Amino acid sequence: MKLITSRENPLFKSLKKLESSAKDRKVEAKTLLDGEHLIEAYLSSGGIPELFILNEAAANGRASVDLLKRLEPERLIVMPDALLRELSPVKTPTGMIALIAIPGANAETSQADFCVMLEDIQDPGNLGTILRSAAGAGAQQVYLSSKCADAWSPKVLRAGMGAHFCLVIKENAELIKIADKLIGSIIATSLNANKSLFDLDLTGPVTFLVGNEGAGLSAQLEDVATEKVSIPMPGKIESLNAASAASICFFERVRQISTRS
Incomplete structure (x- = not known):
């Protein structure tokens, strides 16, 4: 166990x-997880934090003791609360942070029957929510264009609630090139589509395309879609939030598969 008390400490500076x-x-292919829930999700996926950083109060708490049983003592760093607060992305820090290598940063992707492509999703909350819904619906792989928000930022991680560790996430992906190699249907939602999402067979291999919050999908990416569908909206709202629309699509697939099994 190591104690850090100075902001001038090289390790503290690198964590900051x-x-x-x-x-x-991106350069280091590392990120920070704040709080027991995210750290537990990472451990449950088989990951081992490079460092586990606690304030002095958390170091003596039951949750910390349980987590520390799975880590070597040399991976433990203790800091005063004032220093740890500077590393925490939340307003009310939990007192525990883990340094991890970003999973799958260099992993090769394989054929999957449920993929998601995200083009220029810029709001961290939207991105995290989409990842959480994708993981909950059983998606395996998510591809992000270069203009998406950082998938491993603290805000996206918080919104994802552990979804990151259930998915293969590929950032800076060339979506159109990857689409050529995917199996099954490639589905884009469009306000002008004549076919309803609910009339489409989603029980086979499928990839959902999700576009920017304001601009939607680019024409180039929309052209690779094999199916263009609308989400019926009998109310007086013209469109849905990108994360809401994505969740409806993902779980319509779950509904169809569950009713056929």
Whole structure:
């Protein structure tokens, strides 16, 4: 166990950069997890944190003791609460943070029967919510364009609630090239489509395309879709939030599969 008490400590400085800089997270292929829930989700997926950072109060708490049973003592760092708060992305820090290598950063993807492609999703809350819905619906792989928000930022991780560790997430993906190699239907939602999502057979291999919150899908990506569908909206709202529309699509597939089994 190591005690860090100074902001000038080189390790503290490097951790602070990971908390605040998407560029540093990408270069180092590392990120920080704040709180027992995210850390537990990571451990349950088979991951082992590189470091486990606690304030002095959390170091003596039951949750920390249970987590520490799975880690070597040399991976433990203790800091005063004031220092740990500077590393925490939340307003009310939990007192425990884990440093992890970003899973699957260099992993090869394989054929999957449920994929999601995200084009220029820029709001971290939307991105995390889409990842959470995708994981909940059983998606295996998610591809993000280069203009999407950083999937491993603290805000996206919080909104994802552990979904990151149930998915293969590929950032900076060339979506159109990847689409050519996918199996099954590639589905885009469109307000102008004549076919309803609920009339489409989603029980086979499928990829859902989700576009930018304001602009939607680019014409180039929409052209690769094999099916264009609308989500029926009998109310007086013209469109849905990107995360809401995506969730409806994902769980319509779940509904169809469950009713046929």
